[in-house]
Amino acid sequence: MLVDSHCHLDFFPEEEISVIVKRFPGIIIQNAVDINSMKKSLIIAKKYSNVKLAFGVYPTRALELSEKDFEKALSFIRENKDNIIALGEIGLEYKESQEREKQIINLKKLLKLAEEIKKPLIIHSRKAELEVLELLKNSKVKIVLHCFNGNTTAVRTALEYGFYFSVPTNISTSKNLKKLVKIVPIDRILTETDAPYLSPIKGQRNEPLNVKHTIKVIAEIKHITEENVEEQIYRNYKLIFE
Numbered sequence: 001m002l003v004d005s006h007c008h009l010d011f012f013p014e015e016e017i018s019v020i021v022k023r024f025p026g027i028i029i030q031n032a033v034d035i036n037s038m039k040k041s042l043i044i045a046k047k048y049s050n051v052k053l054a055f056g057v058y059p060t061r062a063l064e065l066s067e068k069d070f071e072k073a074l075s076f077i078r079e080n081k082d083n084i085i086a087l088g089e090i091g092l093e094y095k096e097s098q099e100r101e102k103q104i105i106n107l108k109k110l111l112k113l114a115e116e117i118k119k120p121l122i123i124h125s126r127k128a129e130l131e132v133l134e135l136l137k138n139s140k141v142k143i144v145l146h147c148f149n150g151n152t153t154a155v156r157t158a159l160e161y162g163f164y165f166s167v168p169t170n171i172s173t174s175k176n177l178k179k180l181v182k183i184v185p186i187d188r189i190l191t192e193t194d195a196p197y198l199s200p201i202k203g204q205r206n207e208p209l210n211v212k213h214t215i216k217v218i219a220e221i222k223h224i225t226e227e228n229v230e231e232q233i234y235r236n237y238k239l240i241f242e
């Protein structure tokens with residue numbers, strides 16, 4: 001069973017969603033980025049039993065919202081706690097925005113909510129890797145670092161904290177991600193696409209089926225079979241999200 005632990009199906013044209021989902025023999029975690037995206041995600045998950053949901057507000061999207069609207073999004077997540085398996089996509093985005101204090105306040109609120117409804121977090125961190133680790137190190141819920149680009153020290157720190165890493169499909173062109181897979185034990189790794197983004201083939205649209213590329217690269221680095229990688233990742237998925 002394949003796992004795409006980070007996907008944005010609602011960013012695809014509607015007619016393409018069924019094609020992509022149906023040709024994927026595994027579980028897709030659809031990560032919502034705001035209330036609209038959560039509503040679309042609910043409709044998608046109703047249609048396809050292999051689509052599971054993570055609800056969240058993307059860090060820069062949250063900055064565009066009034067406090068009232070951000071609270072509304074939190075309530076929507078709480079109301080849907082039985083429909084979701086995680087909170088995501090949430091985190092800190094320091095490359096596109098420098099409004100750090102507000103982002104930290106928002107992430108703390110999301111963490112509190114996750115602990116209240118007992119759901120793991122799927123975390124985005126760009127140019128904010130150390131800040132994310134510091135903020136989440138005492139979390140009472142499981143943490144999955146999506147597309148983590150921290151250096152070796154940051155990866156080791158995250159491992160010490162018990163965090164998981166979901167490895168994206170662009171690993172084939174990323175030295176840093178290959179290094180990460182070398183350091184991180186297989187029982188802490190998940191696979192993801194971030195589709196439609198981060199295609200393993202430059203210029204092409206990404207899709208869940210491309211986690212096969214990631215599995216191949218992980219198998220080569222870890223010197224185990226692709227089947228073993230796939231099985232272990234599915235085990236990790238169950239441990240984190242079920």
Ligand SMILES: [Zn+2]
Nearest residue numbers: 006031089194
């Ligand atoms: Zn994403």
